[in-house]
Amino acid sequence: MTEKILLSGVHDAKNILFGALEKMSTGANGGCPLEIQLAIEQASERLNKMLATYRMANGKLQPAICSVDARMLVEEAVMRCFEGYDGPVAAVINELADEEWPLDRELVQDAIINALNNAKRFAATKVVIESQATAHGLVITIADDGPGYPMAAAPETLTDETGHSGMGLILARHIAALHQRHGGKGELQTFTGGPLGGAVFQLTLP
Amino acid sequence: MSLTHKDLLAAARAAEFSSRIRKLSFLIIEDQEPARNTLRGCAITCGAFHVAFALSYTDAIFKIRKNPDYDIILCDYNLGNGRSGQQLLEEVRLGKLISERAVWIMVTSEQAYEQVVSAVELAPDDYVLKPFSANVLLSRIEKALTKHDFFTSYYKADPDSLPARMNALVELAKKPDSKRYGADIMRKRADELSRHGRPKAAIAVFDQIISDVYPFPWARAGKARALMKMELFKEAEAEIASVVVEKPDYFEAHDIQAQALTAMGDVARAQRILEHVTERTPRNYQRKRMLSQVALINGDVETANRVMTEVLEKDVVATISVEDVMSLARSKITCGDKAGALAAIAKIPPEKAISIGQSDALALTCIEVCADSETAVAKFKSLCCDLRSDNLEPSEMVDAVRAALYCHEDDLANQLALDLLSDTTRARSVFRLLARVYTDAGKKDALRLIQERVAQILISKQRLLKTAA
Numbered sequence: 094m095t096e097k098i099l100l101s102g103v104h105d106a107k108n109i110l111f112g113a114l115e116k117m118s119t120g121a122n123g124g125c126p127l128e129i130q131l132a133i134e135q136a137s138e139r140l141n142k143m144l145a146t147y148r149m150a151n152g153k154l155q156p157a158i159c160s161v162d163a164r165m166l167v168e169e170a171v172m173r174c175f176e177g178y179d180g181p182v183a184a185v186i187n188e189l190a191d192e193e194w195p196l197d198r199e200l201v202q203d204a205i206i207n208a209l210n211n212a213k214r215f216a217a218t219k220v221v222i223e224s225q226a227t228a229h230g231l232v233i234t235i236a237d238d239g240p241g242y243p244m245a246a247a248p249e250t251l252t253d254e255t256g257h258s259g260m261g262l263i264l265a266r267h268i269a270a271l272h273q274r275h276g277g278k279g280e281l282q283t284f285t286g287g288p289l290g291g292a293v294f295q296l297t298l299p
Numbered sequence: 300m301s302l303t304h305k306d307l308l309a310a311a312r313a314a315e316f317s318s319r320i321r322k323l324s325f326l327i328i329e330d331q332e333p334a335r336n337t338l339r340g341c342a343i344t345c346g347a348f349h350v351a352f353a354l355s356y357t358d359a360i361f362k363i364r365k366n367p368d369y370d371i372i373l374c375d376y377n378l379g380n381g382r383s384g385q386q387l388l389e390e391v392r393l394g395k396l397i398s399e400r401a402v403w404i405m406v407t408s409e410q411a412y413e414q415v416v417s418a419v420e421l422a423p424d425d426y427v428l429k430p431f432s433a434n435v436l437l438s439r440i441e442k443a444l445t446k447h448d449f450f451t452s453y454y455k456a457d458p459d460s461l462p463a464r465m466n467a468l469v470e471l472a473k474k475p476d477s478k479r480y481g482a483d484i485m486r487k488r489a490d491e492l493s494r495h496g497r498p499k500a501a502i503a504v505f506d507q508i509i510s511d512v513y514p515f516p517w518a519r520a521g522k523a524r525a526l527m528k529m530e531l532f533k534e535a536e537a538e539i540a541s542v543v544v545e546k547p548d549y550f551e552a553h554d555i556q557a558q559a560l561t562a563m564g565d566v567a568r569a570q571r572i573l574e575h576v577t578e579r580t581p582r583n584y585q586r587k588r589m590l591s592q593v594a595l596i597n598g599d600v601e602t603a604n605r606v607m608t609e610v611l612e613k614d615v616v617a618t619i620s621v622e623d624v625m626s627l628a629r630s631k632i633t634c635g636d637k638a639g640a641l642a643a644i645a646k647i648p649p650e651k652a653i654s655i656g657q658s659d660a661l662a663l664t665c666i667e668v669c670a671d672s673e674t675a676v677a678k679f680k681s682l683c684c685d686l687r688s689d690n691l692e693p694s695e696m697v698d699a700v701r702a703a704l705y706c707h708e709d710d711l712a713n714q715l716a717l718d719l720l721s722d723t724t725r726a727r728s729v730f731r732l733l734a735r736v737y738t739d740a741g742k743k744d745a746l747r748l749i750q751e752r753v754a755q756i757l758i759s760k761q762r763l764l765k766t767a768a
Contacts, residue, residue, distance in 0.1 A: 130432065137430050157413035158513055159422075160482035165442050168307055172434055175304035184304035192478050195513035199413055199428065274513060 102143035106136040131177045142203060142264065149267050156197035156271045163190045163231055167224055170202050174209040182216045182237075184209070187223035194231045196272055196298050204265040204281075208235045208294040215239035219289060230277065230299040234287075241285030241292045265296070274299040308434070316441060320346035323370035326362060328353040328387070329406070330379045338373055338406065344433035345440065347371075356382040363396050371440060372397070374423075376407035381582035385412075389421045389551075399454050402443040404436070411548070418516040418542075418549040449480055453487065461495040482512050489521055498525035516542045516549055523555050530724050532562040550576050554586060557593060564727040566597040577606075584614035588623065592694075595630050596732050603630035611646070621651055621659050628666045629698065633735065637670040644670075662695040665702035676706060683711055693719060693729040697736060704740040713749055720753045 113132035148154040171184050212220040216237035224233045262283060269279035277299035287293035325347045329335040335352060342350055351369070353359035356378045363369065374384040384405050391397055405412065405426040416422050424443035427436055447454075453471060456463040465488065471477055472484050485508050492501035505522040508515065519542045526535035536559035542552045553576045560569040573590040580586060587610050595603035607627040624647050631640035644663065647655075655663070661682065667675030679702050691699065696719045703712035716733060720726045726733075737746040 130430075134430050134432060141428075155414070157417035158515065159417045160512070160515075162442060162479055164479075165438065169435065169438055171304050172307050172438065173432075176308060176432060176434060178304070186302045186304075186307070191476070193480065193482050195482075195515075197413070197417075 106139040170205040212237040235294040236287040237291040238289035239291040317346035324349040326369040328374040498528040600634040665698035668702040
């Protein structure tokens with residue numbers, strides 16, 4: 094399974110970079126710099142995720158826990174996911190927790206971006222993001238108005254906008270579980286339904 | 300009120316913030332030209348107007364010393380020649396070369412840096428992983444500036460006044476947006492208490508962070524340092540040992556562990572730890588200074604000599620200090636190199652020689668005595684009567700013992716040794732060195748008698764305490 098994920102990650106990154114190269118060679122002005130920059134960032138994100146997957150598979154994925162601004166964590170993830178996006182789906186940010194929270198910013202933000210990319214791909218018109226500090230922990234919820242997770246298979250994979258399977262929910266679940274505090278452990282819940290009727294990705298960090 | 304992604308991206312480019320950025324001065328520290336140009340482009344896209352550059356670690360120190368008022372520093376983590384941006388940050392902050400309000404953003408392509416920043420006591424305001432967009436950089440700068448704005452009243456409070464600083468933090472904790480900075484407020488409280496000589500109170504705050512927020516490695520390291528100040532060395536070592544196991548790349552934790560072990564008398568182990576860490580951080584000359592001192596105490600004069608010589612030759616950033624010279628001179632004297640000791644002392648810059656403190660001057664005189672300086676011998680003999688009343692560090696007392704034995708002032712030497720050994724906490728770290736001094740003087744028996752006398756004194760004290768209780 095790990096090998097499959099790693100291979101698909103290389104394939105994704107390669108496709109993104111080739112796409113950028115095509116735009117550079119065929120575009121009227123040698124391709125739009127922003128598009129190319131975004132392509133490079135996306136390819137880099139794929140490669141980072143592969144690295145995280147590889148480390149996870151070898152039991153070497155260790156969280157680097159810092160006090161993180163929970164609002165900024167989500168806002169930045171939305172910004173990174175939707176920068177340069179011109180499609181029909183709008184990301185709507187509801188209430189966000191205005192707290193500091195001990196977590197691994199890079200790992201958690203990657204998991205959120207992954208979920209947002211998935212929601213952006215499958216949503217009809219809207220993706221709603223919110224976060225709350227509750228008695229169980231920091232709860233980050235991403236809901237869309239798409240078809241939801243398919244019933245036929247366990248929703249173990251997230252797919253990105255290229256349509257290929259990625260590091261997905263396995264990694265996100267592992268990242269959640271790496272966060273342990275006050276005897277509790279982070280967890281990820283995914284289901285279909287929620288306020289918009291589509292997929293719901295809910296990450297809870299203790 | 301809900302926002303959309305378009306609102307967020309628009310806010311990121313808001314003119315209001317841009318006009319603030321335009322007034323701030325930037326320093327970009329990056330040794331590779333292409334990366335420097337990229338950072339420059341990014342900073343300009345963020346709205347930066349006043350942008351200066353430093354091309355290396357040394358250049359950065361020079362530029363910062365020349366202009367300590369930079370508002371935003373974008374520093375690459377990898378500065379070449381074995382130097383890191385983290386090391387630069389620590390040198391600049393510990394040396395107070397820039398304002399507390401300056402924002403420091405570390406730029407790195409190494410994901411391993413997350414492990415560094417989550418552990419260290421002196422962390423940058425934020426970091427960005429390459430590749431990153433101007434929006435992400437701007438977001439991080441904005442967040443750092445907003446945090447610094449929140450702490451304005453704290454920065455304005457007199458840094459030398461603990462009540463002023465603590466009151467500022469108490470008032471900040473009452474503000475509605477303090478929830479975003481709770482851990483920072485606690486961390487600053489602990490740091491201020493530690494800095495102002497209140498280690499017990501600092502430990503209470505560190506414990507609160509560890510239990511209520513998270514057992515951050517920097518909090519456990521801060522607690523270990525505070526335990527050291529309380530001379531609870533065993534407890535300090537236990538605390539920091541767990542950090543070292545969990546974060547083997549947190550090099551300063553290894554330093555603290557070595558200090559604790561030295562204080563406990565386990566100098567051999569302290570030296571091994573420092574040797575291991577200096578291999579991994581070959582351009583960290585502060586650590587090498589520590590290694591040299593520990594090696595000398597451990598009786599490994601060759602290592603002490605070699606390492607200190609290297610420090611004085613290669614540390615082009617720091618100016619030669621009296622402590623460095625004394626450290627080298629001590630190791631030279633210990634291995635019988637009198638000419639080398641005098642040559643080392645001659646390297647003290649004249650401006651430092653003039654302003655040398657009393658205890659340093661005495662320690663230098665003691666070293667010069669053992670290097671056959673007649674002037675120093677005469678000076679030492681004139682100081683003999685006042686020697687016991689001087690408040691000397693343990694290593695300086697050993698210097699005085701050595702000098703006294705050299706001048707055949709055995710009674711004085713033995714009394715100083717007795718005073719030193721009677722304070723078991725201070726004695727533990729220098730006993731081996733003291734033993735070597737007596738051995739080199741051919742007076743091992745005299746030291747044994749002193750040890751017996753010290754044991755008698757300690758037993759009498761314990762009996763008195765029991766009777767009083």
